[in-house]
Amino acid sequence: KASLNEKYTKSVTNNYRAVATYNKTISAHSFGVLAGVEAIDFRTEFLSGFRDQYTLENYDVINVGSTANQRTTGSADEWSLLSYFGRLNYSFNDRYLFEANLRADGSSRFTGDNKFGFFPSVSAGWRISEESFLSGVRWINELKIRGSWGTLGNQEVMLANQDILYYPFASGITMGENYVFGPDIPALGAALINAGNPGITWESTRMVNVGFDASIGDFEVTADYYVKNTGDILLRLPAPRISGLVEPIQNAGKVRNTGWDLSLTYRKNFNGLQVGVSGNLSDVNNRITDLVGTGPYIYTREIDQQGKPFRSLYGLRAIGYFQNQEEVDNHAKQFGPMKPGDIKYEDINNDGFINAEDRVIIGNTIPKYTYGLNVTLGYKGFDLGIFGQGVGKVDGYLDNFATMAFYLGGTAQEWHKDPWTPENPNAAYPRLSFNYPNNDQISSQWVRSAAYFRLKNMQLGYTVPKTVVQKLNISKLRFFGSGQNLFTLHKFYDSFDPEAPVGQGDYYPQVKVFVFGLELSF
Numbered sequence: 001k002a003s004l005n006e007k008y009t010k011s012v013t014n015n016y017r018a019v020a021t022y023n024k025t026i027s028a029h030s031f032g033v034l035a036g037v038e039a040i041d042f043r044t045e046f047l048s049g050f051r052d053q054y055t056l057e058n059y060d061v062i063n064v065g066s067t068a069n070q071r072t073t074g075s076a077d078e079w080s081l082l083s084y085f086g087r088l089n090y091s092f093n094d095r096y097l098f099e100a101n102l103r104a105d106g107s108s109r110f111t112g113d114n115k116f117g118f119f120p121s122v123s124a125g126w127r128i129s130e131e132s133f134l135s136g137v138r139w140i141n142e143l144k145i146r147g148s149w150g151t152l153g154n155q156e157v158m159l160a161n162q163d164i165l166y167y168p169f170a171s172g173i174t175m176g177e178n179y180v181f182g183p184d185i186p187a188l189g190a191a192l193i194n195a196g197n198p199g200i201t202w203e204s205t206r207m208v209n210v211g212f213d214a215s216i217g218d219f220e221v222t223a224d225y226y227v228k229n230t231g232d233i234l235l236r237l238p239a240p241r242i243s244g245l246v247e248p249i250q251n252a253g254k255v256r257n258t259g260w261d262l263s264l265t266y267r268k269n270f271n272g273l274q275v276g277v278s279g280n281l282s283d284v285n286n287r288i289t290d291l292v293g294t295g296p297y298i299y300t301r302e303i304d305q306q307g308k309p310f311r312s313l314y315g316l317r318a319i320g321y322f323q324n325q326e327e328v329d330n331h332a333k334q335f336g337p338m339k340p341g342d343i344k345y346e347d348i349n350n351d352g353f354i355n356a357e358d359r360v361i362i363g364n365t366i367p368k369y370t371y372g373l374n375v376t377l378g379y380k381g382f383d384l385g386i387f388g389q390g391v392g393k394v395d396g397y398l399d400n401f402a403t404m405a406f407y408l409g410g411t412a413q414e415w416h417k418d419p420w421t422p423e424n425p426n427a428a429y430p431r432l433s434f435n436y437p438n439n440d441q442i443s444s445q446w447v448r449s450a451a452y453f454r455l456k457n458m459q460l461g462y463t464v465p466k467t468v469v470q471k472l473n474i475s476k477l478r479f480f481g482s483g484q485n486l487f488t489l490h491k492f493y494d495s496f497d498p499e500a501p502v503g504q505g506d507y508y509p510q511v512k513v514f515v516f517g518l519e520l521s522f
Helices: 325-329 466-472
Strands: 003-026 029-052 071-092 096-107 116-127 140-154 173-175 179-181 185-187 190-192 203-216 219-231 234-236 249-251 254-270 273-290 302-304 312-315 318-321 343-345 360-363 368-379 382-393 395-397 447-449 452-463 476-490 513-521
Touching (some): 360 395, 466 476
Antiparallel strands (some): 003 029, 029 071, 071 096, 096 116, 116 140, 140 203, 173 190, 179 185, 203 219, 234 249, 254 273, 273 368, 302 312, 368 382, 382 452, 395 447, 452 476, 476 513
């Protein structure tokens, strides 16, 4: 049947902000004050209609269809945020620096006395290069040490399916929960499905940071070390199922991140050749420090467990392939009939069976040693810019059609051409099979390094000399060409993006983009 389904969606965000500043300098003392208020409100709504049995051609409007099966649906969501904020700055002789901030944020996602959260922060700096004892050191252009402490809040509750809760404090009534009374007599109904928690409030993050900035000769260095603790995390923890309700959101759980950042820049002019090189490197250690006596929380391929990194990879530990039938017979019972060439899993609890009780942490999805490199060159109107970035250490995981040959009757990857055979015992892939459960288990067999280096951008340009363009009555003429995502070095699965989310082999990869153009100014 010919049918028509039309849907109209409207989302509107209103943002109102008022800020006032005051600055005053008295001798060597400088003061600055900022105060402001901000209000944000958001509303999204949709309306859709459906009809079928269109007998007239070329009249694809709702009203032309039959009214027999017509349907309409519609809904709306909204939230709002009200914030008050202020800042105080003080400096003495541009040498000793101090700043204090205070935010008060009120969210419609919470209720009662829990609506508002208060988030202060302070920072201080000492420009050592401005001290008299360094006045004769010409090769030090700038030297500053600094430290800060502060808190930030989070109001959003995002579920595992990426849905966002707008009213986690309320127990909502769900329409369309119909029921049948008596002999086949349907009645319209509604039911309480989600349990609310009016006691929840802001999730808070406290961070301490120390660092320094230095400009020495042609080099600039910035270094930071930080400790970040996130508490009162908004989570959906298990509750007794006897209530029949979806568990409420609670303020529970703590996560700790410690890390450092380092950047180095070099600039120099060599007889007209302008050279600029900058690089950055950072690392972070992530741990779940508290789950309020609950957990671990196991997802399809990941686990949240106290004392371990957030969303660690979780599965069976693969220990090679069965090389002969004797190994199969003498090993713990696995999944389905076993044959040589199948993946062998470690029996962690030594009970003679491979099952969910043998799962362990098999990888870390938190990137380590994130880095970037930027190079700029300029000479006689030519300019060249190169930017690359990458990750030194992280684990990735793909499954289903991304790893299994002929998955759901599909195709095979190039590396599947190296399967196990008695003559090829150290193959990249187990024995070829179709619709076979043992080799499709979530295990370390399919964990691979997702470390990579990507040439993110390269641009080459030429600016025509002013003596030439002025004759054309223009002020600037520049030709350029650029490319993005030109190549990626990695040891991940061939033809798959190492930045793909865990388990998502259908993740659309980053594409190469080539741009050619000119800049013209009159």
